[in-house]
Amino acid sequence: RIAYVNGRYLPHAEAGVSIDDRGFQFADSVYEVCEIIGGKLVDERRHMARLQRSLDLLNMARPLTERALAVVMRETIRRNRVVNGVVYVQVSRGAIRRDFPFPPEGTPPTLVVTARSNDLSKIEARADKGIAVVTVPDERWRHVDIKSVSLLPNVLAKQAARDKGAQEAWLVDAKGYVTEGASSSAWIVTRDGVLVTRPLAGEILPGVTRSVVLDLVAEQGLGFEERAFTVEEAYAAREAFITSASQSVMPVTQIDGRPVGNGAPGLVARGLRRDYHSKAE
Ligand code: PDD
Numbered sequence: 383r384i385a386y387v388n389g390r391y392l393p394h395a396e397a398g399v400s401i402d403d404r405g406f407q408f409a410d411s412v413y414e415v416c417e418i419i420g421g422k423l424v425d426e427r428r429h430m431a432r433l434q435r436s437l438d439l440l441n442m443a444r445p446l447t448e449r450a451l452a453v454v455m456r457e458t459i460r461r462n463r464v465v466n467g468v469v470y471v472q473v474s475r476g477a478i479r480r481d482f483p484f485p486p487e488g489t490p491p492t493l494v495v496t497a498r499s500n501d502l503s504k505i506e507a508r509a510d511k512g513i514a515v516v517t518v519p520d521e522r523w524r525h526v527d528i529k530s531v532s533l534l535p536n537v538l539a540k541q542a543a544r545d546k547g548a549q550e551a552w553l554v555d556a557k558g559y560v561t562e563g564a565s566s567s568a569w570i571v572t573r574d575g576v577l578v579t580r581p582l583a584g585e586i587l588p589g590v591t592r593s594v595v596l597d598l599v600a601e602q603g604l605g606f607e608e609r610a611f612t613v614e615e616a617y618a619a620r621e622a623f624i625t626s627a628s629q630s631v632m633p634v635t636q637i638d639g640r641p642v643g644n645g646a647p648g649l650v651a652r653g654l655r656r657d658y659h660s661k662a663e
Contacts, residue, residue: 383462383496383498384458384461384462385397385458385494385495385496386454386457386458386493386494386495386496387399387492387493387494388445388490388492388493388494391457391458391461394496397494399474399477399492399494400477400492402477402478402479402480403474403476403477403492404474404475404476404477404478404485404492405472405474405475405492405531406474407480408482409530409531409532409533409534410440410442410474410475411472411473411474411475411492411530411531412433412436412437412440412442412472412473412474412528412529412530412531413470413471413472413473413529413530413531414429414430414432414433414470414471414529415429415468415469415470415471415626415627415628416429416455416468416469416471416627417467417468417627417628417630418459418464418465418466418467418468418469418497419466419659420465420466421459421464421465423455423456423459423469424627424659425590425591425594425627426452428590428593428594429590429627430448430451430452432529432588432590433471433473433529434448435528435588436528436529436530437473439525439527439528440475440528440530441484442473442475442491443475443491444473444491445473445490445491445492445493446493451471451493451495454493454495455469455471455495455497458495458496458497459497461497462496462497462498462499463499464497464498464499465499466499466500466502467497467498467499467500468497468498468500468627468628469495469496469497470494470495470496470497470498471493471494471495472492472493472494472495472531473491473492473493474491474492474531475489475491475492476489476490476491476492477492500628505629508549508629508632509629509631509632509633509647509652509655510647511635511647512632512633512634512635512636512642512646512647513548513549513550513624513632513633513634513635513636514543514547514548514549514550514634514635514636514637514639515543515548515549515550515551515552515563515622515624515634515636515637515638516542516543516546516548516551516552516637516638516639517551517552517553517554517560517613517616517637517638518538518539518542518543518551518552518553518554519553519554519556520535520553520554520555520561520585521535521538521539521553522535522536522553524584525584526561526584526585526586526587527582527584527585527586527587527588529587535553536564536565537564539551539553539564540564540565543564546639548636550563550564550565550566550624550634551563551564552568552613552616552637554613555585555610558612558613558614559580559610559611559612559613560580560610560611560612560613560616561580561585561586561610562580562586562587562589563624563626565626566589566624566625566626566629566632567579567580567586567587567589567591567592567624567625567626568580568616568622568624569595569622569623569624569625569651570611570615570616570619570621570622571619571620571621571622571623571648571650571651572615572619572620573618573619573620574605575604575605575620575650576605576606576607577599577604577605577606577607577650578606578607578608578609578611578615579592579596579608580608580609580610580611581608581609581610589625589626590627591625591626591627591630591631591658592625594658595625595631595654595658596608598654598657598658599654602657604650613637613638616637616642617637617638617640619642619643620642620643620648621633621634621642621643621647621648621649621650621651622634622635622637622642622648622651623648623650623651623654630655630658630659631651631654631655631658632651632655633647633648633651633652633655634651635647
């Protein structure tokens with residue numbers, strides 16, 4: 383596998399960043415994950431807009447113009463011969479002697495781009511079965527709307543899920559409401575057939591897949607409410623699913639060991655999954 387690091391394409395084993403990198407030392411770094419289907423980037427514009435937003439909110443400089451970055455992403459995909467998979471883009475505030483405040487202006491940011499293939503048949507098999515999620519307290523910092531690599535709470539949540547034989551963790555706020563998944567947006571469909579997902583009020587990442595699914599929902603005239611839902615409500619839901627760039631729409635068939643609905647992927651989730659790639663740009 384070949385990675386792009388600050389202007390060079392290198393085999394992964396030789397690719398690296400400095401031990402002084404602020405991404406390594408302070409998680410002073412942001413990222414994007416963008417799906418590749420049939421060699422094409424999915425929802426690229428929305429991912430690039432979110433990257434710009436993350437950079438702006440942290441006052442971080444762009445390592446490359448958007449056009450140059452688009453070229454690097456495509457070249458990384460090409461060199462890795464990825465047809466179906468994901469491309470990963472990470473930008474840090476650069477490498478400099480360890481000191482908490484921002485480095486002097488002009489310190490070059492670090493840019494890393496990697497690409498890897500995914501076995502679509504494996505992901506489809508997963509979607510046919512649905513995944514299990516477990517709920518854990520949301521212990522993240524306040525700025526989770528920024529796609530930063532400060533992901534330690536997400537790592538711990540995901541591992542807690544793994545330890546219980548589940549594939550995703552749903553993070554729950556102090557009032558008992560689900561915020562989102564450790565690396566996905568969380569959705570339910572109520573007994574009345576209404577789709578529910580948490581509004582973008584700062585407590586969740588603005589998911590790109592979420593935004594495209596919302597467009598689909600509006601287009602198809604499905605019943606929809608953008609509001610927080612409790613864990614109890616999720617237990618009683620007819621359907622549940624998650625959305626993320628790497629899995630598009632993934633049905634959830636178990637929450638904390640309880641079957642969701644009849645325990646099989648729901649009609650709404652399956653329909654949205656089928657329609658997703660017709661809508662994604
Ligand atoms: N995760 N919420 C969180 C906390 C996430 O990390 C992600 C994405 C999402 C879904 O966002 P999107 O639809 O734009 O992928 C929601 C990526 C895939 C990751 O960290 O690998």
